[in-house]
Amino acid sequence: MLVSYRWLGEYVDLTGITAKELAELITKSGIEVERVEALDRGMKGVVIGHVLECEPHPNADKLRKCLVDLGEDEPVQIICGAPNVAKGQKVAVAKVGAVLPGNFKIKRAKLRGEESNGMICSLQELGVETKVVPKEYADGIFVFPSDAPVGADAIEWLGLHDEVLELALTPNRADCLSMIGVAYEVAAILGRDVKLPEAEVKENSEHVYDYISVRVEAPEDNPLYAGRIVKNVQIGPSPLWMQTRLMSAGIRPHNNVVDITNYILLEYGQPLHAFDYDRLGSKEIVVRRAKAGETIVTLDDVERKLTEEHLVITNGREPVALAGVMGGANSEVRDDTTTVFIEAAYFTSPVIRQAVKDHGLRSEASTRFEKGIDPARTKEALERAAALMAEYAGGEVVGGIVEASVWRQEPVVVTVTLERINGVLGTAMTKEEVAAILTNLQFPFTEDNGTFTIRVPSRRRDIAIEEDIIEEAARLYGYDRLPATLPVAEAKPGGLTPYQAKRRRVRRYLEGAGLFQAITYSLTSPDKATRFALETAEPIRLALPMSEERSVLRQSLIPHLLEAASYNRARQVENVALYEIGSVYLSKGEHVQPAEKERLAGVLTGLWHAHLWQGEKKAADFYVAKGVLDGLFDLLGLSKRIAYRPAKRDDLHPGRTADIVLDGRVIGFVGQLHPAVQKEYDLKETYVFELALAELLNAESEAIRYEPIPRFPSVVRDIALVVDENIEAGVLEEAIAEAGKPLVKDVSLFDVYKGDRLPDGKKSLAFSLRYYDPERTLTDEEVAAVHERVLAAVEKQFGAVLRG
Amino acid sequence: MKERLYELKRQALEQIGQARDLKALNDVRVAYLGKKGPITEVLRGMGALPPEERPKIGALANEVREAIQQALEAKQAKLEQEEVERKLAAEAIDVTLPGRPVKLGNPHPLTRVIEEIEDLFIGMGYTVAEGPEVETDYYNFEALNLPKGHPARDMQDSFYITEEILLRTHTSPMQARTMEKHRGRGPVKIICPGKVYRRDTDDATHSHQFTQIEGLVVDRNIRMSDLKGTLREFARKLFGEGRDIRFRPSFFPFTEPSVEVDVSCFRCEGQGCGVCKGTGWIEILGAGMVHPNVLEMAGFDSKTYTGFAFGMGPERIAMLKYGIDDIRHFYQNDLRFLRQFLRV
Known part of the structure; x- marks a missing residue:
């Protein structure tokens, strides 16, 4: 809402308060003033001039040579390029020495050999936005009414010595979509009175019923419809002061009748519509829902298809307006209009919102209906409009108001106690302070022993309950006066849940291990939605996606991590180690919330470690990724329950992928990206993993229990076994550990060999076995005996032989 | 014989002082304190002395041996110290070369x-x-x-x-x-x-x-x-x-x-x-x-x-x-x- 400071001053006394100060006060009390703009923008030296002569420029087709009276001793010669300049006009002249917006200084000049002493200005040159400049002056200079005084300050006559406050209104303060509403707000802040405009309608002896009748067939959409007939109007420009006010509020002036309806809209917040009575085509107005397939050509000359969800004003046969949104072209007020039907109605929000949505048509009128108007002021606004049309359009107001109404004003009464106000706010306001605030708001109230009973005025539709009054009290009392305290409550310790705490440990571990945390988008494209997913479900698609790229919810974190790796690689960051913890979304049916499961995923590519001057260089590979995960399982106390199983998964290398199994259940995987996918993402050798985080974090792990530190020396024996090359090291290791129980405490693989020195199809695996007995030092014989047992076991199970 | 012992001490200390390395020092040790060294020889020749002179010369000979022994030890310690320092000096590295990086990621x-x-x-x-x-x-x-x-x-x-x-x-x-x-x-x-x-x-x-x-x-x-x-x-x-x-x-x-x-x-x-x-x-x-x-x-x-x-x-x-x-x-x-x- 754009509020002219000077216009506002007509309703509430602003003496002693600058526009800037006012803006600060309003902001502090609850309505944010986004900016204060001085309309004159530093202009000076612009006066009203009278074009005495206007003839073609001798040397230029498009220029005119004008002689202009500026109210000084001698008229001056000014060269003007505007197509509409003409003899006899009153125009705005920037004199030599004048300054226009943008610090544009006017100098004496010669244009094609002719002297020019100033500039005849368009409104745009005076800083007015093109979209509000009246159409007839949009491409040329502005012309003042003929009675404008020559030599007077043109800026003043154009109402530009003014400042405009731009209010950012929250949805609850629709009351401030009107000058009167803003005046009440300002009056409450300043503790001053509101002066309401007067509307005295002089009616003729005719009766409106002889002209028109009104029937509302959809009273829930239109509880109140009122109208008046004004005849013998003369369409012409509205008074300059009205035009300048409309422009300051961002509305382009058209003609007196339309301008008056817009002026009332701004003043009362009540949208009005003026129909050309003679073009209505009947003597009745019927308000109803549109019929499916019906159409209307609106004022903007667009044919609009209507449905039963739209409300229309009809002449009994066909629509003449899309109610509350835009009038129809068929009944538009034109230059030859003589009789006007003014509509003042209360349309309810939902039906208007639907029309705005369906037709993409948001207007000053529809905005107000959408947010809710004050029906108690509807007829008042109608009266004022009729009076102004009589005054400024030469109209004659026909006697009586035509009306169809089911609306009854329900009084809103709210009670609140002083104790409750102070209890909720933590303040120590007195009865008198609260009473003063209510008085300033002009809320009628009674007070009895600290209980306030308030009759809420209809203009404040946002106030209905106790808390609304508490808020009014708080904002006008001033939040800077609110003390700062802390809740007095039983002291309960805060904290993270075990899951949250573990998840943080997992993050710190992965970061310590060298991975950076990534956060990627949850929305993805349909082709990526299920890729790499541990579990898949029917993809969940947005009803109205903004792009196909972000149209469905992801089921794996890997696709976007790969995108991040690719993004980095394209920017010369070749070595990437990222992890992400985030949700995937698995549908459980179309009309229920999906399962959201947290996943931990990672991507590794490029060098994992490089310390080049000492000759160290390690590229990320399967075992780097696996090592990171092994550490994680250690951290969570799960390593003994985790197994890696060779696996084949889509988009992963068939020979370099393992499922990760916890207690027999697959909870994740780790593997190399399939070369084809690698190419698709423009990556080099890349490894990925994804785990079901909840399975890991919710798995019960054993509590830490101290084990005595070994008191006796342990014995280490190495063993190199030749086996068929398809025997997995992990399986062999398990068998050794099993056979070596209880003395073998650790089995660790330290060499793998395949090659010339072994027969084809064989490999050698070398393990280091640590023997230990907590009770005593083992003898060589004891160790040897167990060692033999181990050998015998693996020979029997795998045909393993000692490597010679 | 007294003079001979004093002369031996002087000569020995001089040679210890001049010894440049552990080997040279060991040569001095062998030359003066060895079984065939001059001090042993002096002691062996004590039979020719009158009995009342013998304890005095014996004592003096031990004194000289002690002095030489001490000087040898001191010099040995010094040379060993120098040896260590030389070795350490040879092992010096450029401490401004980059350290082996510890891989560290961080939270978003x-x-x-x-x-x-x-x-x-x-x-x-x-x-x-x-x-x-x-x-x-x-x-x-x-x-x-x-x-x-x-x-x-x-x-x-x-x-x-x-x-x-x-x-x-x-x-x-x-x-x-x-x-x-x-x-x-x-x-x-x-x-x-x-x-x-x-x-x-x-x-x-x-x-x-x-x-x-x-x-x-x-x-x-x-x-x-x-x-x-x-x-x-x-x-x-x-x-x-x-x-x-x-x-x-x-x-x-x-x-x-x-x-x-x-x-x-x-x-x-x-x-x-x-x-x-x-x-x-x-x-x-x-x-x-x-x-x-x-x-x-x-x-x-x-x-x-x-x-x-x-x-x-x-x-x-x-x-x-x-x-x-x-x-x-x-x-x-x-x-x-x-x-x-x-x-x-």
Whole structure:
């Protein structure tokens, strides 16, 4: 809402308060003033001039040579390029020495050999936005009414010595979509009175019923419809002061009748519509829902298809307006209009919102209906409009108001106690302070022993309950006066849940291990939605996606991590180690919330470690990724329950992928990206993993229990076994550990060999076995005996032989 | 013989002094103290002396041997020391060559901010509540006093999946969800961090996915002044002691009264600068007293219970704290960006 400071001053006394100060006060009390703009923008030296002569420029087709009276001793010669300049006009002249917006200084000049002493200005040159400049002056200079005084300050006559406050209104303060509403707000802040405009309608002896009748067939959409007939109007420009006010509020002036309806809209917040009575085509107005397939050509000359969800004003046969949104072209007020039907109605929000949505048509009128108007002021606004049309359009107001109404004003009464106000706010306001605030708001109230009973005025539709009054009290009392305290409550310790705490440990571990945390988008494209997913479900698609790229919810974190790796690689960051913890979304049916499961995923590519001057260089590979995960399982106390199983998964290398199994259940995987996918993402050798985080974090792990530190020396024996090359090291290791129980405490693989020195199809695996007995030092014989047992076991199970 | 012994001592000490290395020194040792050395020879020749002279010469000979022995030992220690020093000098390295790097990643800057805020509130007795990102219309809007057709729904253009299910537009649904779990009995004291989604075109200041942290306290006798005190405490811990906050009246359907909360600018101390756009204040939060409709819908008696709620955007806080200029950085995962957030 754009509020002219000077216009506002007509309703509430602003003496002693600058526009800037006012803006600060309003902001502090609850309505944010986004900016204060001085309309004159530093202009000076612009006066009203009278074009005495206007003839073609001798040397230029498009220029005119004008002689202009500026109210000084001698008229001056000014060269003007505007197509509409003409003899006899009153125009705005920037004199030599004048300054226009943008610090544009006017100098004496010669244009094609002719002297020019100033500039005849368009409104745009005076800083007015093109979209509000009246159409007839949009491409040329502005012309003042003929009675404008020559030599007077043109800026003043154009109402530009003014400042405009731009209010950012929250949805609850629709009351401030009107000058009167803003005046009440300002009056409450300043503790001053509101002066309401007067509307005295002089009616003729005719009766409106002889002209028109009104029937509302959809009273829930239109509880109140009122109208008046004004005849013998003369369409012409509205008074300059009205035009300048409309422009300051961002509305382009058209003609007196339309301008008056817009002026009332701004003043009362009540949208009005003026129909050309003679073009209505009947003597009745019927308000109803549109019929499916019906159409209307609106004022903007667009044919609009209507449905039963739209409300229309009809002449009994066909629509003449899309109610509350835009009038129809068929009944538009034109230059030859003589009789006007003014509509003042209360349309309810939902039906208007639907029309705005369906037709993409948001207007000053529809905005107000959408947010809710004050029906108690509807007829008042109608009266004022009729009076102004009589005054400024030469109209004659026909006697009586035509009306169809089911609306009854329900009084809103709210009670609140002083104790409750102070209890909720933590303040120590007195009865008198609260009473003063209510008085300033002009809320009628009674007070009895600290209980306030308030009759809420209809203009404040946002106030209905106790808390609304508490808020009014708080904002006008001033939040800077609110003390700062802390809740007095039983002291309960805060904290993270075990899951949250573990998840943080997992993050710190992965970061310590060298991975950076990534956060990627949850929305993805349909082709990526299920890729790499541990579990898949029917993809969940947005009803109205903004792009196909972000149209469905992801089921794996890997696709976007790969995108991040690719993004980095394209920017010369070749070595990437990222992890992400985030949700995937698995549908459980179309009309229920999906399962959201947290996943931990990672991507590794490029060098994992490089310390080049000492000759160290390690590229990320399967075992780097696996090592990171092994550490994680250690951290969570799960390593003994985790197994890696060779696996084949889509988009992963068939020979370099393992499922990760916890207690027999697959909870994740780790593997190399399939070369084809690698190419698709423009990556080099890349490894990925994804785990079901909840399975890991919710798995019960054993509590830490101290084990005595070994008191006796342990014995280490190495063993190199030749086996068929398809025997997995992990399986062999398990068998050794099993056979070596209880003395073998650790089995660790330290060499793998395949090659010339072994027969084809064989490999050698070398393990280091640590023997230990907590009770005593083992003898060589004891160790040897167990060692033999181990050998015998693996020979029997795998045909393993000692490597010679 | 006396003279001979004195002469031997002098000669020996001189040669010890001249010895350049351990081998030379050993040669001296063998030459003077060896079994065939001159001192032994002197002692052997003592038979020719008168008996009363013998003990004196014997004593003198031992004295000379001792002196030579000591000098040898001292010299040996010195030479050994020199040897060690030479060896160490030869082993010197260039300490300015790069060390073997320890691989270190770090949290995402949003996680940094979120965890810092979580910890601040945990210290004040809050627990951390998390909930679904795919929400029902009921929890996202209706339970928050935003019935269907409410004008404030315009403020949040949402990603709907079906008419009743959408991506949550704020973390506020957790208010209702948590209160329902409490079955009408306080105290409730939670903060809820999480991802939220709005139908915005991604640009420098908008992101269709972003994060929020919601806070909620419901109990008997919770006052708006408690909200102010809590948020002042928070602002001081997050942005530094000496920060102040101010409330500006605002509107949210789920709180009343509603305020927007500014913190005094940490860059210019309230003098006015680019960060605070010359105002001395930076908007960081929306907050208010829980609307009675929200309390009642979640099963709390709004006559006995009051509460406050607040919500903030970790992106905005991170952007302010670290001077980040484009919200898209948070979701591009450019390592040149991410690795700037390593330091404690």
